Amino acid sequence: MAYTESDDTIDLQGFFADLVRCETRLYNALNVRLRERHGIVTSQYEFLRFLREHPGARVADLATEFAIGVGATSKSADRLEARGWVVRQANPADRRSHLLALTEKGSRLLAVAEDTFTAGLGELLASALAPSATAATARTLSHLRSVLERDRIGNPTG
Secondary structure, three states: OOOEOOOOOEOHHHHHHHHHHHHHHHHHHHHHHHHHHHOOOHHHHHHHHHHHHOOOEOHHHHHHHHOOOHHHHHHHHHHHHHOOOEEEEEOOOOOOOEEEEEOHHHHHHHHHHHHHHHHHHHHHHHOOOOHHHHHHHHHHHHHHHHHHHHOOOOOOOO
């Protein structure tokens, strides 16, 4: 685990490991809740939520948002479409791409899954962090993400 030395030197390898393991454990815990209660996994929940907030998004938009490859994103969109949660529509501006939209079924699923996700994440964070620490962590991670995205760091290459 990461720690700060007395001279404010941070164990960066430990910090990275903590950051990644926290994300993985939170993701997995939420995966279990979402799968048990709604038959979806966290990545599907996140895709549906993004599509609700960005109607008419393309597969490439999802890939950019989640920093994953277009091929993997397209396969995920195929699975959402097969379950009836998403439809592909012709893109009037570009015949080579499609726009994605939530179906009514997808919107209903997202509404109930969102309550499960939010309550679960709230419980997990509250069990480990004081509200002020959660707020400070959220601000710090938001800033780090903004800088990484602004500088196009960590985008997939294929």
